[in-house]
Amino acid sequence: xxxxxxxxxxxxxxxxxxxxxxxxxxxxxxxxxxxxxxxxxxxxxxxxxxxxxxxxxxxxxxxxxxxxxxxxxxxxxxxxxxxxxxxxxxxxxxxxxxxxxxxxxxxxxxxxxxxxxxxxxxxxxxxxxxxxxxxxxxxxxxxxxxxxxxxxxxxxxxxxxxxxxxxxxxxxxxxxxxxxxxxxxxxxxxxxxxxxxxxxxxxxxxxxxxxxxxxxxxxxxxxxxxxxxxxxxxxxxxxxxxxxxxxxxxxxxxxxxxxxxxxxxxxxxxxxxxxxxxxxxxxxxxxxx
Amino acid sequence: xxxxxxxxxxxxxxxxxxxxxxxxxxxxxxxxxxxxxxxxxxxxxxxxxxxxxxxxxxxxxxxxxxxxxxxxxxxxxxxxxxxxxxxxxxxxxxxxxxxxxxxxxxxxxxxxxxxxxxxxxxxxxxxxxxxxxxxxxxxxxxxxxxxxxxxxxxxxxxxxxxxxxxxxxxxxxxxxxxxxxxxxxxxxxxxxxxxxxxxxxxxxxxxxxxxxxxxxxxxxxxxxxxxxxxxxxxxxxxxxxxxxxxxxxxxxxxxxxxxxxxxxxxxxxxxxxxxxxxxxxxxxxxxxxxxxxxxxxxxxxxxxxxxxxxxxxxxxxxxxxxxxxxxxxxxxxxxxxxxxxxxxxxxxxxxxxxxxxxxxxxxxxxxxxxxxxxxxxxxxxxxxxxxxxxxxxxxxxxxxxxxxxxxxxxxxxxxxxxxxxxxxxxxxxxxxxxxxxxxxxxxxxxxxxxxxxxxxxxxxxxxxxxxxxxxxxxxxxxxxxxxxxxxxxxxxxxxxxxxxxxxxxxxxxx
Numbered sequence: 001x002x003x004x005x006x007x008x009x010x011x012x013x014x015x016x017x018x019x020x021x022x023x024x025x026x027x028x029x030x031x032x033x034x035x036x037x038x039x040x041x042x043x044x045x046x047x048x049x050x051x052x053x054x055x056x057x058x059x060x061x062x063x064x065x066x067x068x069x070x071x072x073x074x075x076x077x078x079x080x081x082x083x084x085x086x087x088x089x090x091x092x093x094x095x096x097x098x099x100x101x102x103x104x105x106x107x108x109x110x111x112x113x114x115x116x117x118x119x120x121x122x123x124x125x126x127x128x129x130x131x132x133x134x135x136x137x138x139x140x141x142x143x144x145x146x147x148x149x150x151x152x153x154x155x156x157x158x159x160x161x162x163x164x165x166x167x168x169x170x171x172x173x174x175x176x177x178x179x180x181x182x183x184x185x186x187x188x189x190x191x192x193x194x195x196x197x198x199x200x201x202x203x204x205x206x207x208x209x210x211x212x213x214x215x216x217x218x219x220x221x222x223x224x225x226x227x228x229x230x231x232x233x234x235x236x237x238x239x240x241x242x243x244x245x246x247x248x249x250x251x252x253x254x255x256x257x258x259x260x261x262x263x264x265x266x267x268x269x270x271x272x273x274x275x276x277x278x279x280x281x282x283x284x285x286x287x288x289x
Numbered sequence: 290x291x292x293x294x295x296x297x298x299x300x301x302x303x304x305x306x307x308x309x310x311x312x313x314x315x316x317x318x319x320x321x322x323x324x325x326x327x328x329x330x331x332x333x334x335x336x337x338x339x340x341x342x343x344x345x346x347x348x349x350x351x352x353x354x355x356x357x358x359x360x361x362x363x364x365x366x367x368x369x370x371x372x373x374x375x376x377x378x379x380x381x382x383x384x385x386x387x388x389x390x391x392x393x394x395x396x397x398x399x400x401x402x403x404x405x406x407x408x409x410x411x412x413x414x415x416x417x418x419x420x421x422x423x424x425x426x427x428x429x430x431x432x433x434x435x436x437x438x439x440x441x442x443x444x445x446x447x448x449x450x451x452x453x454x455x456x457x458x459x460x461x462x463x464x465x466x467x468x469x470x471x472x473x474x475x476x477x478x479x480x481x482x483x484x485x486x487x488x489x490x491x492x493x494x495x496x497x498x499x500x501x502x503x504x505x506x507x508x509x510x511x512x513x514x515x516x517x518x519x520x521x522x523x524x525x526x527x528x529x530x531x532x533x534x535x536x537x538x539x540x541x542x543x544x545x546x547x548x549x550x551x552x553x554x555x556x557x558x559x560x561x562x563x564x565x566x567x568x569x570x571x572x573x574x575x576x577x578x579x580x581x582x583x584x585x586x587x588x589x590x591x592x593x594x595x596x597x598x599x600x601x602x603x604x605x606x607x608x609x610x611x612x613x614x615x616x617x618x619x620x621x622x623x624x625x626x627x628x629x630x631x632x633x634x635x636x637x638x639x640x641x642x643x644x645x646x647x648x649x650x651x652x653x654x655x656x657x658x659x660x661x662x663x664x665x666x667x668x669x670x671x672x673x674x675x676x677x678x679x680x681x682x683x684x685x686x687x688x689x690x691x692x693x694x695x696x697x698x699x700x701x702x703x704x705x706x707x708x709x710x711x712x713x714x715x716x717x718x719x720x721x722x723x724x725x726x727x728x729x730x731x732x733x734x735x736x737x738x739x740x741x742x743x744x745x746x747x748x749x750x751x752x753x754x755x756x757x758x759x760x761x762x763x764x765x766x767x768x769x770x771x772x773x774x775x776x777x778x779x780x781x782x783x784x785x786x787x788x789x790x791x792x793x794x795x796x797x798x799x
Contacts, residue, residue, distance in 0.1 A: 079767045094762025101756040266571035274556045
């Protein structure tokens, strides 16, 4: 599910400007850190755990991470629009390294643990001493993800901003001729993408309880795999891909070996790109000369 | 669209430049406050009963002030019609840095325990800084003065710069080569400098190898380190388990790596630039994870140790001398330096081989096909170039040189483990190629000296140097997307030689 959230960010940015935002995984990492900091800050301010506090943390995290998304776009990508193909990609790799080391310097390289904020759960069934438990945390993650995606879908399909985004996706030059501020739209796309990554980062923090400055790299690659698997440019596809990747990884770890779990993810990526370049729910891309 | 970044962004701000700049700077500082406030201002530290927050507001204030001043200066400079300033700066700084670092590496090493930042190294640090500032100023004046008179069309300006650089390069290339050849003979050059030289040359070689794939054929490869690893591990395994000598294993390692390159190349042939990048990245990670987990073959995280050293026509470099050793044969005093010097010349020869092959190939049909492929794949197909073989040869050749470098790395270290082959290595090699200028041989060499030398000189600032490194990648892309020494000129051209810049070709579908 978390992969799905990050994957939506990837897909969105790719769909609109046709570029892989390599630093997206690191924005996700920044989101996780900001969530940690806001939880601690709120805790110090006397607001203890509870639904209201969590909501506040979510809002703070999204707001600050979105600012990061905007800055990254402004500094590293906008000046390169219209440059040759590899330029934004290389600049994105640079940005990813910058973000990682910036967080490492600012927050230290050590792993940050956090006690679970939402303990407890419902026991579904108990059999011979093993209990299959559905924790409140998992339910929360599913609920938040679905909620965010619903809001997001509404945003893209029903609002003027969403229309502008889809117009940019189809033909940027035409959109700008028709009076859409494409720069602004792309900026907003990045802001929304970063917001989604922030939600994902917070969920990751709540779910696993440990974060460090390096989580972005692997999460980014896997989310990208999810986006590709679902069909790049397709929003439901990204969610579906995220789910599939998560499931495949879990089953792979259970039945084969945990060590080769990441190999499985990468292999899926390669296989998808080779045999099913449009993904599960994508549409074929016609290359025009 | 067509002008460089510095020009494109300057709006006509004639009315009240200072007020406008102030407003803009204030805005930037506000954004900076939002960015740095929570991240830098509140540091999470493990304390009693879980994580604690440590507050560091002065640092945040300082950072915001820096952003304010920087943004103000930038906007102000732009409104005063210095559009050529930033690109000129982008050229001057790396060149000056290269010069300063070359000097830094030439000087005798500091006494052990001293660094440039400790008391013993201050004088030298100041001298180097002065050299950097002066050289930077000269380069800046040259580049800027050349460009300033008119806000000329970008392509002619960069074309002129490239022309002068090419003339400069004609002198610089042999100069650097002579320096590299004579380095071990210089009286004050010690073991440390030689080791550093070997390291730099290894990266130069990797850079040149990757340059074939990225710079010439335009295929972005983020998993280059995989081939480096394949080469290193094939030599290590062949020599430790079968006892084959270095000279037998070196070509084999190259062939293995080339084979890996073809293996990778086949499935990704149809992919476009950015997909290709991600898949190669995945490939590099797969190789590393397999090396890490296939304990029975590779030793897993423990790596492989006791890798044999190369011999000089059958003469070993054993430390104690003895019959059959290099020192004994030539009647020299046994010295560990001999081996280092030998290794130095070995990697120099390998790197020069890479360079020579690349330069020769560029003029042949294959090299021309690569360059055509980089510019426009569809046009290539229309002209009857076999895209499949062209891409595969680029992958295979690049991988082969990576494999050679890997075998050399294994024999120099005598120990390898998956630790040495992380994504970061790929990123560093790619950065060398990109910063040096895609497709430019001398640019890659300069960039390798700057980056690896810089890494070495600023060893104490481990985390900061990576930050600067990433920032430099972004900055170079923004200011000078084709690298310090951009070379997009076709190697072989009919008629007049013209710089082909992005404006003319739109975008190449790599």
